[in-house]
Amino acid sequence: MKIDTKVIHAGQQPDPTTGAVMTPVYQTSTYAQQHPGVAEWEYSRTHNPTRTALQDCLAALEGGKHGVCFASGLAAVDTVIRTLSPGDHVVCGDDVYGGTYRLFTTVFAKFGISFDFVDLSNQDVEIPAHTKLVWAETPTNPLLKVSDIASLAQKAHAVGALLAVDNTFATPVFQRPLEMGADIVVHSTTKYLGGHSDVVGGILITSNDELAEQFTTLQNSVGAVPGPWDCFLTLRGVKTLSVRMQRHDENAKALVEWLKNHDEVKTVLYPGFGGMVSFVLKGDLDAAIRFVKATKIFILAESLGGVESLIELPAIMTHASVPPEVRAEIGIDDGLIRLSVGIEHPLDQKADLEAAFIAARG
Numbered sequence: 057m058k059i060d061t062k063v064i065h066a067g068q069q070p071d072p073t074t075g076a077v078m079t080p081v082y083q084t085s086t087y088a089q090q091h092p093g094v095a096e097w098e099y100s101r102t103h104n105p106t107r108t109a110l111q112d113c114l115a116a117l118e119g120g121k122h123g124v125c126f127a128s129g130l131a132a133v134d135t136v137i138r139t140l141s142p143g144d145h146v147v148c149g150d151d152v153y154g155g156t157y158r159l160f161t162t163v164f165a166k167f168g169i170s171f172d173f174v175d176l177s178n179q180d181v182e183i184p185a186h187t188k189l190v191w192a193e194t195p196t197n198p199l200l201k202v203s204d205i206a207s208l209a210q211k212a213h214a215v216g217a218l219l220a221v222d223n224t225f226a227t228p229v230f231q232r233p234l235e236m237g238a239d240i241v242v243h244s245t246t247k248y249l250g251g252h253s254d255v256v257g258g259i260l261i262t263s264n265d266e267l268a269e270q271f272t273t274l275q276n277s278v279g280a281v282p283g284p285w286d287c288f289l290t291l292r293g294v295k296t297l298s299v300r301m302q303r304h305d306e307n308a309k310a311l312v313e314w315l316k317n318h319d320e321v322k323t324v325l326y327p328g329f330g331g332m333v334s335f336v337l338k339g340d341l342d343a344a345i346r347f348v349k350a351t352k353i354f355i356l357a358e359s360l361g362g363v364e365s366l367i368e369l370p371a372i373m374t375h376a377s378v379p380p381e382v383r384a385e386i387g388i389d390d391g392l393i394r395l396s397v398g399i400e401h402p403l404d405q406k407a408d409l410e411a412a413f414i415a416a417r418g
């Protein structure tokens with residue numbers, strides 16, 4: 057089955073009681089038992105039918121056997137690290153999502169897990185022998201660097217490490233890491249999968265039964281589960297994932313061509329697919345601030361992946377938690393502007409940015 061069909065049908069059947077075509081919101085904390093201890097469903101931290109439908113749907117999109125949903129993308133990231141033990145070593149991309157960087161360096165480093173931050177898009181990157189986990193984000197945020205997932209999987213497996221890929225930016229429409237050898241796929245479903253900027257969530261997907269068992273146990277033991285309404289909204293959003301990604305991609309490509317030839321743009325960063333575009337504006341930080349404050353269709357906000365266009369300044373917004381010297385080292389310039397290109401009409405998007413170029417001149 058093609059992904060365009062899976063986004064609508066995978067993991068879902070008409071409701072067995074009523075025939076409802078859309079999976080209902082099972083807004084219940086507990087379930088009646090036929091006999092003490094005998095029940096298909098017991099308690100909603102452990103299982104909820106709306107959540108199960110979402111988990112099965114997203115797992116199918118990534119070509120994985122198991123999906124395990126969480127209350128946020130970071131709760132999903134957190135769960136992967138909880139499978140490690142003190143003394144374990146993680147190799148992580150050097151421009152990962154700011155919140156992932158903060159979780160690794162401020163929460164987990166003090167539990168004796170060590171992290172190296174390296175450029176995983178470098179073909180010659182080496183994975184040290186004692187590594188337990190390689191954490192890759194590709195394309196990266198906000199520099200949109202691309203890593204070779206198959207090669208990273210080989211290098212990780214050669215030292216007995218697992219490869220986790222945060223696939224939030226690409227989505228399974230453009231990239232399916234499990235098919236290239238990754239062990240775990242991570243999503244912030246808050247972004248493209250939900251797609252409407254109205255719900256926060258996360259998921260882990262794997263075809264490894266043992267890992268899935270660990271994730272499910274942690275999901276139930278730690279309890280960072282999404283509620284049924286959140287799962288319903290995400291499931292609803294996912295139905296249009298294919299058509300949305302097509303439009304995000306077309307609109308972004310049109311803007312990239314235009315920005316590349318714009319006099320006031322120093323560089324344009326674009327991985328060749330998807331809806332995320334970064335560019336460096338000529339001029340200082342103040343010019344960049346004037347730019348992002350001037351747009352109207354591109355809303356000045358963190359996050360990404362919704363139907364509406366968003367604009368932000370990583371240095372003082374999404375990546376403010378990354379120390380300035382680290383930002384400078386990895387190339388997050390003060391004038392770097394990140395666009396999440398929405399699905400509005402491309403001519404309106406262009407006109408909005410053109411007005412911002414004028415405003416930025418001051």
Ligand SMILES: *Cc1c(COP(=O)(O)O)cnc(C)c1O
Nearest residue numbers: 128129130153222224244246257
């Ligand atoms: C947003 C994001 C996260 C964190 O997800 P939340 O849902 O905000 O907790 C992780 N990785 C990437 C690439 C993201 O964009």
